[in-house]
Amino acid sequence: MTPNGYLVFEDESFLDSTVAKMNALRKSGQFCDVRLQVCGHELMAHRAVLACCSPYLFEIFNSDIEPHGVSHVTFEDLDPAAVEILLHYAYTAQLKADQELVKEVYSAAKRFKMDRVKQICGDYLISKMGSQNAISFRNFASSMGDNRVLAKVDAYIQDHLLDVSEQDDFLKLPRLKLEVMLEDNLTLPSNGRLYTKVLNWVQHSLWENGDQLEQLMEEVQTLYYSADHKLVDGGLVIEGHPEVFGGEEDHLQFVQKKPPRESTQRPMSCSSSGSLSPSGAPKQSSRTEWKYIASEKTTNNTYLCLAVLDGTLCVIFLHGRSSPQTSPSATPCLLKSLSFEAQPQELEERLLSPMHYARSGLGTAALGGKLIAAGGYNREECLRTVECYDPKEDRWTFIAPMRTPRARFQMAVLMGRLFVMGGSNGHSDELSCGETYDPVADDWTQVPELRTNRCNAGVCSLDNKLYVVGGSDPCGQKGLMNCDAFDPVAKAWTNCASLNSRRHQAAVCELDGFMYAIGGAESWNCLNTVERYNPKNDTWTLIAPMNVARRGAAVAVHAGNLFVVGGFDGSHALRCVEVYDPARNEWRMLGGMTSARSNAGVALLGELVCTVGGFDGNDFLNTLEVYNPETDEWSDGTDGFSSFSSSSG
Structure with a gap:
């Protein structure tokens, strides 16, 4: 057809033919101008193709001081087979990976900043998730900083906690054992509010008292739960120095005696804290994860909980029993001290749900x-x-x-x-x-x-x-x-x-x-x-x-x-x-x-x-x-x- 005097022709086979030829050139090493050294394996490619698919490699090539020579890029922490899969995708738009390699492909895609591949790998992992691998999937998603996948995994765990708790991965997690003394005729609430208070107490123990998480795991910890739904450190009650955790609004209430181990103050600067770098090192967040994930009542007054404590996935066993006669009949008031006016360090609340897609220029x-x-x-x-x-x-x-x-x-x-x-x-x-x-x-x-x-x-x-x-x-x-x-x-x-x-x-x-x-x-x-x-x-x-x-x-x-x-x-x-x-x-x-x-x-x-x-x-x-x-x-x-x-x- 020649509308308006112009010749118009579209060769439907051209793109497929060209793509196949370019991939063949890559595999034979012809006209290649970049070598990827991946754990001792050398992969040849054309930097123009890779720069179009990987913003990370684009940054490296764009800063190359010898743009007309053959670039060498070395990776010592990626799987060569996973990188080869990404190269095949870059040339053919086809992503083909064995199930055992999907996590490695995801990790390489994260390094290369290939967000679409990350999403596809994440969706695949979610589709393969079951009770047997939910914990390992969560650990992987957490290490990758993928909040979208984490939300999906946590939702699954919430619905299948008892099944998940029977798996080997779950049994190997660190365990925190808590014994909660109850006033007469009280039972523990079976919802997340109680565990928000427990997380408050753990955070207080780590930041205020200087305890290590491992120390808390070594022995059974004693807490006190009162009729007005406050959680008190049982040891401090017995000593006559009550500390209260979780009032009516579930906010952490304690006297801060020394600063937290990690500063959570944000820089008073207009610029971002990170900058572009070809090193590929992830940005370190100053915010440590504290999160209640799921809980189940297993027997009368015995509860099982999965939570993230200071970035560590942990199991909390919580057992309620009648309080001894020495326990107070009412929740004691919070003691004031010279440092009472200090800013309390509150438990990091649950993050707002993210969009399904990352978007800029929206x-x-x-x-x-x-x-x-x-x-x-x-x-x-x-x-x-x-x-x-x-x-x-x-x-x-x-x-x-x-x-x-x-x-x-x-x-x-x-x-x-x-x-x-x-x-x-x-x-x-x-x-x-x-x-x-x-x-x-x-x-x-x-x-x-x-x-x-x-x-x-x-x-x-x-x-x-x-x-x-x-x-x-x-x-x-x-x-x-x-x-x-x-x-x-x-x-x-x-x-x-x-x-x-x-x-x-x-x-x-x-x-x-x-x-x-x-x-x-x-x-x-x-x-x-x-x-x-x-x-x-x-x-x-x-x-x-x-x-x-x-x-x-x-x-x-x-x-x-x-x-x-x-x-x-x-x-x-x-x-x-x-x-x-x-x-x-x-x-x-x-x-x-x-x-x-x-x-x-x-x-x-x-x-x-x-x-x-x-x-x-x-x-x-x-x-x-x-x-x-x-x-x-x-x-x-x-x-x-x-x-x-x-x-x-």
Whole structure:
């Protein structure tokens, strides 16, 4: 066919033929320019192919001081057979691994930052999980830091704890034996609240008293459980020095006499704590895992529990018995001391559920009291899937996917519907198409295309119109000054006044009848300047600049102020946050996030600012965290939503 005078031909066999020939060249060592030395085995390949599939190898090749020579990359801790499987996948898009090698393939994929392969391997392991291997799967997922797989394994263990407890792996776990003295006519509660108190007590013993976990395992520990559901260290009660663990709100209550073994203070810095490095060493988290997983009542007043204590998977045997006459008849009060005003070290609460997919450059919005996260980029591809977070259930579910995969875009709510415009689909630099989501029909429909293809543009609603601000030029190197408005009733686009500065990856939102374009970049120079648009006279005006220049930040409105979250300052992903007060025309810094995040999403749920996804400078994120303005603190634990019900009415 020759439409419009052009010859158009598509050879359906070309791709398969070319892929097969390239893989044959790799196996024969022809034209190969990289050697992977894996535990004494040499694997030949073409670095251009590997760089396209492995962001980790791309980083190494991109920093090679002799780019035209043959690169040598050495791995002493990977399985050669697993790396060969990844090479085969890189050339053929076919992943073939024996069941015994799947964990090794996962480990190699983690090193190579091949997130899609990690996900496929994780899903395969989950599909093969049973009572016999649940513990080993959990240990593996924990060592890999895969929260998605961990959540699946823990859910399985919760449903099959007694079956799991009969397996050899379970029997070999460290054991903590607790004897709980009970007041007359009391029985132990068969739920997680009791074990939250027990974890509090263990953490207190390790941090306050300086005990080692191994020491606690050596003998039976005695605790006291009172009628008002408080847990008391039995030894201290007998000595006349009561320590109480777990009040009505299950918070740890003790007098801190010395600092914890590990500092949990977060750095007061805008930059991320880690940086890109070809070493492949995982980032060390300052947060140690403490988690109740599952429990079962085995006999009368005897309980079996599986929990993570200070990062160690342990079994807790808990036996209740009547208390001796020397025990107090009521829970003693907490003693005050000179150090009573010290900040108590609380048990790390359960983390908020992560998204199913890691996403950077995603679109987010609050709709119907829920957080919507759409599209984005996860290293392997641009996504069209859309996830919905319910804060009351701490659960992510999928809604209808977008018609077009897209990343590097923003999303806005207009007349009860979601709107997305432009972005990138991973193949074209910019998109002109847009679509809108109807929550009643759970369906996306197309809207008239933009006049200018654009990526990294800001989007917001103002005066019942949708505005698209700035973005990238066709080469992606220079910001645009364009501003366009879409009327959903007339289904037509109109031009607005241009920005004062070229901007792409700016954060855009509406506040009190004005539209704000915040930061972004002109070319690749990050900006701290901020412009405000007045729709009444179609003008942009510069206002007070931010404290930190940033592109790829996210913005939300709370209590009449703008909250600008994370971003990239030209060298680091940021964790710092600042707020703009329009009445004073000034910016001030707030408490930093738990994770550095650039190109993340943000939305307001109730009175809490929520941010999700993004890129921390090393990994694409699927995690969620919330900011409580009353405490000026960010939290990635479920306690962060404790005020949601009251704040949302």
